[in-house]
Amino acid sequence: MQKKAEAAQFPAVLELPQVDSTNNYALSRIREGLAYHGMGVFAHEQLAGKGQRGKKWVTAPGQNIHLSLILAPKSLELDHLFALSAMIAVETRAFLADLAPGNWFIKWPNDIYFQDRKAVGMLIENIVTGQKWKWAVAGIGVNINQDHFPEELKQAISLKQITGKNYDCLELANGLAKRIFTRFEALDAGFEETFTTLIEQYNRSLYKRNEQVRFLDETGTRFSAVVKAVSRDGRLELEGVPKQVYDFGELSWLMGRG
The missing domain is CATH 2.30.30 (SH3 type barrels.)
Known part of the structure; x- marks a missing residue:
């Protein structure tokens, strides 16, 4: 038990005042040989955030979570790529539901919605050598304190809009990172059992299920x-x-x- 507890401890995320994209920064650390499993990168401002399918992730500076997590799979294989995405979505949804109980959903494949409004976007980028999954960089953008969004993002919602409270974005990013890294250790060490539970959790929270x-x-x-x-x-x-x-x-x- 002691060994498992120690494996779940990770350092605080690296805090940056400003960056083009936390995913880009994390990928550059990997290329330069400066990355390690369990490394997290947080930026108060992101100038060129990336979303799914080449979209931009645009948020107000200093008001939200811009976080990238670096993971190095040991036992996971390439056909387990969705398992990582599902795990991060499940854990992020649960993290937010703990802060603000309510109708939180996972919109396939990994956006997080509160009721019918988007609170979280994710982009996972992988480094594969041959058939070996070497690294994953999981970018997570969470709307935290922003209370006004551009017209093109009118469906967005923040944690503050839900609860009326202000939050420390860096503190929340550290809590979310530790939660995800801890669940990843379980997934990597015992895939079948952990993923069976994960996909059940994922589908229970699936956006528009049976609609x-x-x-x-x-x-x-x-x-x-x-x-x-x-x-x-x-x-x-x-x-x-x-x-x-x-x-x-x-x-x-x-x-x-x-």
Whole structure:
């Protein structure tokens, strides 16, 4: 037991006043041989934050969490990539639900929503050599104290808007990082048992589960389907359409979009 407790201890995240992207900074540490498993990078201001599919992640300086975590898988393999994404989504959702109990959801694949508004975006970038998964950099952006958003981000919501309280972003980032690194150790050490629990937790909190949702597919076709679950390999399972399973990137949501 003592050995497990020691394995779950990680240093405080590296604090930066400003950076183009915490993911870029973390990736540069890896390239320069200066990274280690359990390293976290936090910036008070991010000038060129990155989101999914090449989108920008734009937030007000000093008011939110801009965090990247560096992980070095030992036992995990390339077909476990979604397990990491699911784990980070589950732990981030739980972390926020502890701070502000309420209707927190995971929008496939890994955005976090409060009711129908987006509070968290993530971008995981991987370094693979041959068939060996060497590093993962998990970028997590959490809206914390920002109380006004641009018109194009009108669906965004912050923790302060939910609770009316102000928070110490760096303190929260450290708490979130330690929670994620600790769960990662369990996932890496005992994949099957840990991931079975994780995918159950993920699907229990799945956004719009058992509800009709409008989608746009790669061909430009709009359709409605019922969201059922996400499979162990990270594909969205739908009901009421001929093609019932979709990979990330094959669909866009036309309702509840972040």
